[in-house]
Amino acid sequence: MTLQDERTAHQLRAPEEVLSSADMNGAWATRHSFARSMLRRAAARGWSIARTRTELDPDARGTAVYTVDAEGRQLTFIAFCRTLEESERTDRVVADAWDVTAALIEGDFTPEREAELRFNVPVQERGRVDPDTIILTRANRSARFFDYVSDCLASGSQPDLDAIGPSPYLIRSTAFYGNGKFGLKEFTDIPADHPLAVPYRSQMLTAWLLRELSMDMVEHVARAKAAAAGTKAVPLDEAWGRYLGLGNATGLGMVPFVINHPDYLDAWCRLREIPLAAGLGRVYAPDHPDIARVAELLARADRHLEEKHALHTTPFLATDTIRPQLQQLLEDLRSHQASATGPEPVLARLHEKAASLSAETRGIFASIVIELHTDFDEAAESLLRVDGAPPFEPATPCWELKELLETNYAWARGYDFTDPERTRYYWFSSAANEEPRRALRSTRPPGTAEHCTDIARRINDLAADLEQFPPHRSIADFLLAHPKHRFAAARVQQTRHYLYGELQDNLIDGEFLPLSTQRFQLATYGMNNFSPQSTDWLRVTLFSGAPRAVDINHGTDDDDWLFPTAPKGPEQ
Structure with missing residues (x-):
């Protein structure tokens, strides 16, 4: 049985989990990180x-x-x-x-x-x-x-x-x-x-x-x-x-990249989720070598965090907060080693417990599970060679677009954009800094071009006008009447084949934390020692231990x- 087959033994995590800021706050490098x-x-x-x-x-x-x-x-x-x-x-x-x-x-x-x-x-x-x-x-x-x-x-x-x-x-x-x-x-x-x-x-x-x-x-x-x-x-x-x-x-500057490349975002998430699902779907006897390896890596992760106690991590969890949670997992694993009588889905149980403790602890444990097997190494490389977004199909009837909205973008409908806090920021290209920036919308100079990072708002606006349009008519007809929805309509079609193609967050929200998305991207590269210097940028280290x-x-x-x-x- 290949890893691709085994992933069905334990369902892939849902997009609303994987693509949330809370989960990305806990991203750690894995054996499939680029480094x-x-x-x-x-x-x-x-x-x-x-x-x-x-x-x-x-x-x-x-x-x-x-x-x-x-x-x-x-x-x-x-x-x-x-x-x-x-x-x-x-x-x-x-x-x-x-x-x-x-x-x-x-x-x-x-x-x-x-x-x-x-x-x-x-x-x-x-x-x-x-x-x-x-x-x-x-x-x-x-x-x-x-x-x-x-x-x-x-x-x-x-x-x-x-x-x-x-x-x-x-x-x-x-x-x-x-x-x-x-x-x-x-x-x-x-x-x-x-x-x-x-x-x-x-x-x-x-x-x-x-x-x-x-x-x-x-x-x-x-x-x-x-x-x-x-x-x-x-x-x-x-x-x-x-x-x-x-x-x-x-x-x-990193954040708009994953907005502009849903195909990469989907691939990077699958890079983690497929081997994780396969690992969690396996059952283990208490004396299996993988169980001893998990115990070894939990202990190493604890020591790693102990050495990082002086690292500034706010708003991520402090290392001294994560360490007791890892020790709980290690204690539970050792209880399994001492008392289990037959094969059990012990890793799935521990992963569930880790998720209940914190995003950081879940992310660490997920990296440990992924570390156990090499049977995804070659497939991981092919997964990263993405073909780009499919072409826009304006002849599609509007009812199909509406179904895609209801299936894949229900999360976006939870935002009330009449509340000024939901549109507090806008994203733009800074001439002075030569890279994307965000600023308070109240300070936006007239005529300033805004990046299309406001996916949730655009989706809500699209849904409202689509509701009033005849469902049997084509998207092309709809866009002739509502040309401002060209980007949103194409986006909904573009992401329809991606399980993990859209950040499920409102990037212009007053509460949005860019660090979450940055951490996920940097962990995918293979970086560690995440040390935020503000809400917008952080320092990291690459190839430590390599x-x-x-x-x-x-x-x-x-x-x-x-x-x-x-x-x-x-x-x-």
Whole structure:
């Protein structure tokens, strides 16, 4: 029996659960998150990574080049490094200088091509690149962590965990541009058999190479400091090399993406829900190895959260609130191990209990269930290759559109849009910030274009006018009479084949929390250490716990870095 068959043993969770803000508040990375699946493929398919050039001065200013042989495809990652004054560093999109700018390219890496990249990559949006350049990126050093770690290594010691804190990284990325921007390769031009043909795989590879660069840079600076002091530097030990990740900060610009791409939203949700349903549908005897594995991962998750006690998580639950809930689940699991006499659906029972405790605890337990089996790994990749929305069919009779509204959009009818709080915000493209923003509707300047994020309001307006229109007439006739409903009518048709194609929330509501949607997206990428800085943006870490290049080259990646824990000091 395949996993696709087994999912019928335990019904997929309903859209009103999966697509609610409350549930997304508890999203955690899984084995199918993009970072995990990229490195799993790299290890399984024998990718090789080499640092082929390091031309850096004592403060790591200069050029670094890495080559990747990915299943016969030759990729090059080139980084141009400098050092900014701390006052010049910003995570905002509108920055015009960074400590590191880099590109991932395919094809011959000639001196002429390098010269073009050297001219264009450091200026990012103001430059233009050739169509075999896949990704543009940039990053800044952490003023606290980079200098501290290089000082430690120069003195012959490893960093102290308390000094690093709950978000371990040396540099933080601020953008990953791809898919045609600034002349970059179009995603549709990547062949289906290419190792980067899965959406976001090229961004994940670039981010992982940035992380690799950050550790090579800090060791380079440490050696220079030690040489100047007449001492001997040490490299990062293996545990620290795995624990350090890549910092990132993400704002409101992500939210409209899932509104504009219901096909991606549906695929990303199924990426979680199908293996979860299959796992919950299985029955287990108390001595089954999977039960011991669940106990191990619950204990690891508890330790992970214990180490993150200083992380600012509001409005998400504090780690000290989640830990006792995990311990309850672990206690119940151990009771099952001690007293059960035969196979039982113990994971389904524990998942139900986790959901009653909090969204965060349910999300953690769901990630543990998904972790147990590898039989969805290949299918997960194919699931992510979406075909785009189906074409609009204006000849369809209005009664069919009305049925779709009643079946798929009943949730939207629960909002009373005569209440000003339900339309408190509007979304727009900010010229100053060069990305989507939201603002109070009461401050909206006349003529400002509003993004189509107000799905619930548009659906309600559509339903009201459709109710008064002859049901046998076509949608085309209806739109001739009510042209303002073109977007909403197409949207209802567009999402009819998607179980999870629409966020079931009102994005212009006074109570809508963008962080919920952002957390779901970031967890799908594979990020952790969610630390909101306001209601609109948060800091995260990517690849903490992940294998290094040496691990991939030696085939030693064990693909077991869910809930990464910190290196143990000598006294532990």
